[in-house]
Amino acid sequence: MYLFDTHAHPHLCTDTPLNALVDRAKAAGLVGMMSVAIDLDSARDAIQQSEHYPGFIWPTAGIHPTSVADDDQITELEAIIQAHDVYAIGECGLDFYRDTNPSAGLQTDYFRAQLDIAKRYDLPVIIHARHADAELVPILLDYPDVPKVIHCFSSPWSVVEALLDTATWFSFTGIVTYTQYDPEVVERLPLHRMMIETDCPYLTPLSHRGTANEPAFVSAICSQIAAIKSLTPETVAAATTQTAIDFFKLPTAVPAT
Numbered sequence: 001m002y003l004f005d006t007h008a009h010p011h012l013c014t015d016t017p018l019n020a021l022v023d024r025a026k027a028a029g030l031v032g033m034m035s036v037a038i039d040l041d042s043a044r045d046a047i048q049q050s051e052h053y054p055g056f057i058w059p060t061a062g063i064h065p066t067s068v069a070d071d072d073q074i075t076e077l078e079a080i081i082q083a084h085d086v087y088a089i090g091e092c093g094l095d096f097y098r099d100t101n102p103s104a105g106l107q108t109d110y111f112r113a114q115l116d117i118a119k120r121y122d123l124p125v126i127i128h129a130r131h132a133d134a135e136l137v138p139i140l141l142d143y144p145d146v147p148k149v150i151h152c153f154s155s156p157w158s159v160v161e162a163l164l165d166t167a168t169w170f171s172f173t174g175i176v177t178y179t180q181y182d183p184e185v186v187e188r189l190p191l192h193r194m195m196i197e198t199d200c201p202y203l204t205p206l207s208h209r210g211t212a213n214e215p216a217f218v219s220a221i222c223s224q225i226a227a228i229k230s231l232t233p234e235t236v237a238a239a240t241t242q243t244a245i246d247f248f249k250l251p252t253a254v255p256a257t
């Protein structure tokens with residue numbers, strides 16, 4: 001079984017050294033993971049990690065909506081993209097969960113600027129959206145052909161429906177293992193539009209509750225999605241891994257079974 005974690009934050013997994021995270025991920029059947037940036041520093045970290053684990057850790061560069069500020073991080077972001085191989089822009093998006101978050105105007109400016117960069121450099125986008133469905137959908141409809149994945153997707157089916165005709169994928173975390181999870185979206189969404197992710201160190205799957213999340217635990221999310229969709233974990237693993245490799249245009253192939 002070959003698994004891929006499309007959304008990990010190794011630089012935030014401070015409980016565990018990176019080599020242990022990678023060893024345990026490989027032992028759990030992972031063939032790779034995206035190291036997802038939340039700001040310029042973590043983008044540089046992700047690039048460094050990918051140099052230590054070539055072909056396994058793939059870096060992204062982007063500015064999370066809670067990392068935006070009244071300065072010009074976009075120029076530097078573009079410089080990073082020009083100087084290094086990165087495989088996605090992100091995570092970027094909108095987060096209106098806390099009143100203390102940056103203003104909607106600033107978040108929107110940064111989000112659109114990053115979608116524009118993705119379009120210009122032919123890169124896919126990893127999107128973070130929290131309490132922002134109403135604002136998110138019209139922005140994404142302005143970029144129908146830019147490949148994008150909404151990470152930690154936990155919005156209702158109506159949001160999927162609004163975006164199904166655009167180049168949008170939906171990625172699921174350990175939230176699908178929680179007892180209060182409503183499985184409707186996972187049931188209805190075609191497998192080929194799905195990806196799986198840990199978002200580690202956050203959102204530990206139920207089966208590993210009490211420990212920090214890590215890429216190895218993506219297998220628990222795979223199993224839960226398989227159970228909801230009445231498929232085998234092998235089928236879900238093979239499909240979501242291939243989708244991730246194609247989406248991020250990774251110069252790698254899934255090892256033959």
Ligand SMILES: [Zn+2]
Pocket residue numbers: 007009036091199
């Ligand atoms: Zn994240």
